[in-house]
Amino acid sequence: MLTNAHLKYESQKLGMNYFRVAIVLFGAQLLLGLVAAIQFMYPGFLFEVLDFSVARMVHINALVVWMLYAMIGSVYYMIPDETGEEVVGAGLGKLAFWVLTAAVTVVVLVYIFIQIGSGTEATIWLINEGREYIEAPRWADIGIVVVVLIFYWNVFATFMKGKRTGIMTVMVADLFALAGLYLAGMFFTDNISMDQYWWWWVIHLWVEATWEVFVGALAAYGLIKILGAKREIVEMWLWIEVLMLFGSGILGLGHHYFWIGTPEYWWEIGALFSALEPVPLVAMFVHVLYDWGKEQGHMEANAAEGEKAHAVNNTPAMAWIATNAFGNFLGAGIWGFFHTLPQVNIYTHGTQFTAAHGHLAFFGAYATILIGMMYLGVQGASGIKKMTMTFKTKMALFLIIFGLLGMTVALTIAGYEQVLVERADLGGGWDAYFTAQNLPWMVQAMGWRLAMGVVTFLGFVYLLWDLLTIGKAQAKEA
Amino acid sequence: MEPIISMPVIAPNEFLGIFAVSTMVLVLGVGYAALVTLSKMGYLSRKWIPVSYIFWILQAYSLYDLSVRIHSSPFTFKVLMIAMLAYLFAPHVYFYLVEQAEKRYSQAEEHR
Numbered sequence: 001m002l003t004n005a006h007l008k009y010e011s012q013k014l015g016m017n018y019f020r021v022a023i024v025l026f027g028a029q030l031l032l033g034l035v036a037a038i039q040f041m042y043p044g045f046l047f048e049v050l051d052f053s054v055a056r057m058v059h060i061n062a063l064v065v066w067m068l069y070a071m072i073g074s075v076y077y078m079i080p081d082e083t084g085e086e087v088v089g090a091g092l093g094k095l096a097f098w099v100l101t102a103a104v105t106v107v108v109l110v111y112i113f114i115q116i117g118s119g120t121e122a123t124i125w126l127i128n129e130g131r132e133y134i135e136a137p138r139w140a141d142i143g144i145v146v147v148v149l150i151f152y153w154n155v156f157a158t159f160m161k162g163k164r165t166g167i168m169t170v171m172v173a174d175l176f177a178l179a180g181l182y183l184a185g186m187f188f189t190d191n192i193s194m195d196q197y198w199w200w201w202v203i204h205l206w207v208e209a210t211w212e213v214f215v216g217a218l219a220a221y222g223l224i225k226i227l228g229a230k231r232e233i234v235e236m237w238l239w240i241e242v243l244m245l246f247g248s249g250i251l252g253l254g255h256h257y258f259w260i261g262t263p264e265y266w267w268e269i270g271a272l273f274s275a276l277e278p279v280p281l282v283a284m285f286v287h288v289l290y291d292w293g294k295e296q297g298h299m300e301a302n303a304a305e306g307e308k309a310h311a312v313n314n315t316p317a318m319a320w321i322a323t324n325a326f327g328n329f330l331g332a333g334i335w336g337f338f339h340t341l342p343q344v345n346i347y348t349h350g351t352q353f354t355a356a357h358g359h360l361a362f363f364g365a366y367a368t369i370l371i372g373m374m375y376l377g378v379q380g381a382s383g384i385k386k387m388t389m390t391f392k393t394k395m396a397l398f399l400i401i402f403g404l405l406g407m408t409v410a411l412t413i414a415g416y417e418q419v420l421v422e423r424a425d426l427g428g429g430w431d432a433y434f435t436a437q438n439l440p441w442m443v444q445a446m447g448w449r450l451a452m453g454v455v456t457f458l459g460f461v462y463l464l465w466d467l468l469t470i471g472k473a474q475a476k477e478a
Numbered sequence: 479m480e481p482i483i484s485m486p487v488i489a490p491n492e493f494l495g496i497f498a499v500s501t502m503v504l505v506l507g508v509g510y511a512a513l514v515t516l517s518k519m520g521y522l523s524r525k526w527i528p529v530s531y532i533f534w535i536l537q538a539y540s541l542y543d544l545s546v547r548i549h550s551s552p553f554t555f556k557v558l559m560i561a562m563l564a565y566l567f568a569p570h571v572y573f574y575l576v577e578q579a580e581k582r583y584s585q586a587e588e589h590r
Contacts, residue, residue, distance in 0.1 A: 232583045236575060271550075272557045278504055279565065283572070285508065286515050293519050334504050338497055343548035347488065416493070424490040 001374070001467040006383030009080040010094075011087035011158075016381055017097055018073025019374045021104075023464060025066035026367075028108075030457050032059040037450040041443075054115050058108060060133055063362060064203070065104055070370035071214060072151055075171065077377050078221050079155065082171075083162025089154050096150040103143045107136050133203045134185045141186050148179045166235035167224075170242055171217045178210040193261030200256045207361070208277065209249035212332075215324070215369050216241040219288060222321050222372060226314050227295040237287045244280035252277045258342045259349055267342045274340035278333035288325040292318070314379050314387040316470070319397055320372035327364020327401075335360050335408070347423040352445070353415030360408040363400075374467060382471030390473070392466035399459025406452030414445035492547060499544045506537035507565065514569040538562045 001020065004013045036055040038045045043052070079087055087093060114127055124130070125138045136144065152175055159172050185202035189195045220238045223229040254270025295311040303309035312318045335357040339348035348354070379387045418436050426432030436442060488496070513530035516522040541562055545555045 230580075230583060233576060233579050236579045240572065240575070268551075268553060268557075271554050272561070275558060276561060278507070279568065282504075282508055282511050283568075286511050286569075286572075290515055290519060293521065297519075329504075329508065334501055337500050337504055341544075341548055341550070341554075343488070343550060344496060344500075347493070416497075419493055420490045424488060424493065 001378050001381075001471065003471065004381050007381050009086050010090035011076045011079045011154075012377070012380060014087070014090065014093050014097060015073040015075070015077030016377050017094075018069045018076060019377050021101055022066045022069035022073060022370070023374065023467065025062050025069060025104075027460060027464065029059055029062035029066060030453075030460050032056075032062060034450070034453050034457060035059075037446070037453045040446045041450060050112065051115055054111060057135055058111055061111070061135060062108075064133060067211075067362075067366050067370060070373065071211075073377070074218055074370065074373040075151075075155055075175070077373065077380070078171075078218075079158050079168075081225070082165050082168045082221065083158050085158050085162035087154050088157040088161060089150070092150050093154050096147045099143065100147045103140050103147075107140050110137070111135070131185060131199055134182075134199075138186070145182065145186075148182070152176065152179055165231070166238060167217050167220050170213065170238055174210050174213045174217065174242075178206060178214065181205050181210065196260045197257065197262060200253065200260075204253050204256055205250065207365075208252055209246055211366060212245045212249060212280070212328075213242050215328070215365060216245065216284060218369050218373060219284065219321060219324065222317065222369070222376065223288065223291050225376060226318050226321070227291060227311050228313075229291045229295055234291065237283075237291075241280050241283055241287070244276075244283060248273050248276040248280060252340075255340050255342070255345060258345055271341050275337070277340070278329070278337055281329045281333040285325040285329045288322060292322070310386075313385065314375060315389045316387060316393045316466070317372040317375040317379070319389065319393070320368050320375065323397070323401065324364065324368035324372065327360070327368050329364075331357065331360030331362070331364030331408075335412075347419045348415065351415040351418040351423070352411045353419065356408045356411035356415055359411060360404060363404045371463065375470075378467060378471045382475040384471065384474045387470070387474055390466060390470055392462045393470065396459050396463035396466055399455055399462060401459075403452045403454075403456030403459055406455060407449050410445045410448035410452060414442050414449070417441040417445070488548070496544065496547050499540050499547060502540040503537055503544060506533050506540060509533040510537060510565075511569050514573070518573050534562075534566055537565075 001016070001023070004016055007013050007016070032055050035046060035050060036052055036059055039052040039055060046055075076087065076093065079085070110127055117123070117127075119130065123137075127137055128135050129137055129141065155175060156172055159168050181202055184198045184205075187198070189198070216238055220234045223234050224231055251269055251273035253273075254266045255274040256270075257266040258270060292311070296309070299309035299311040339345050339353050339357070375387065417439060421439060422428060422432045422436035426435060510530050510533040513522065513526050513533060517524055517526045517530070538559070541558050542555075545558050550558070
């Protein structure tokens, strides 16, 4: 992962830089998650050194930021393959990368070292904007917009100059929406309902619409690159997925409006379109398996007798993309559908059910495919024709998936207990909350969540080790 | 002060059923799509297509059951059932489009 030896495009080298920072931030996200999980069990742990509020904030912000880094890296990596052109402003892109990385470092240090104090106009500008998931202070917000504008210019101008494939067309349109949505989280309104309404646009129109479409475009690129799948077919699937994802995801956002003071018609709109949201996820799942099976079948049909045929030229990347197809359906689909209808959501909203869904959906829908893209990057950078799984790849896959599923089950049990005791039985008040927090089911579930978090972190260590060594080892063998 | 939100009260012992049934809706939905896909790919014989419809019927029933369990309004109930009807046709429309694209692709290949 540390080499660019076989990459001839500056764009792809820049993409690898983004992957490197992304993996570091992924590690930071997991570490801070572990700290927060320990604090759930032992509230005195690192009290006034690294408070729970800070650990949780950095855990979530690092998640969002490492994914954005890996997304930008993936786009820079795929641009030359898709357009046939070098990125138009490689120098500007590099400058933006270093500026963004320096800004992220400063923001994280400020989060960690300046934790408490009164909130003023100055703190919004310099310390913390106070908006969950996107707490970056306003100076960093503006910096992010500038960096993203440079990135978008690079993508758009290169797209206009080179081949205009269906995948890049979707990507360019999607990135415009993805970047534009960030602006919705940059202003405040006096009415809290209206404020929440716009704020939800950022993360939730990202994760339920633009990020899902982004994943669809990456999966399409990955299937062509890894399996040699037919572009025409893959792009047709992609257009259908885009139609379904935007068709259900944009209004499906309505399930976040149920209880924030918006008009009642959001119950029906949110219920209907949220219920439809799993359909494109099923389609994406079928799509990946269909293409995989078909290309493998073609290879076997064309192979000489007794010869082993493998359609896949990068088994670690394919394993993560297949995990994505399954994880997206399970995490975003099933765990989302559990509590998306308003009649159930009134009981589950803000319980550990949400955390269970969040953990599995972010991992299943996004982390998996972005890790797959990192393996594609390592393959290209090391000049390996056929990359195969190592023991470390398998350990990383097994431990991370097992750990994530374990955390999800534990959080679901905790959420179930909250629904029954705190909400349905005791009415959801202040006392009800604390009663539910102290019951054995909750305490034990949080213990299991911590244990499974440790398993996930071990998996991450294997992943990092593999990404750092697999390229060199397999390039030598070749 | 008048209560603003009047939502149906769900008894604690009803939640497990609700979560189980909502899982069944999606699992059966994947089962339906998977059987149609595997049959179209030739991994399973075409005889499995009727079996896939059993999955769809069970899925539709699960969604109906879910809408009853959560006391959904008549409007939501109708909309969910219409969505189920659309889902019945979705895989077939998909594979029709795939076959047409394959045909066009191979014709374009032949002309080259």
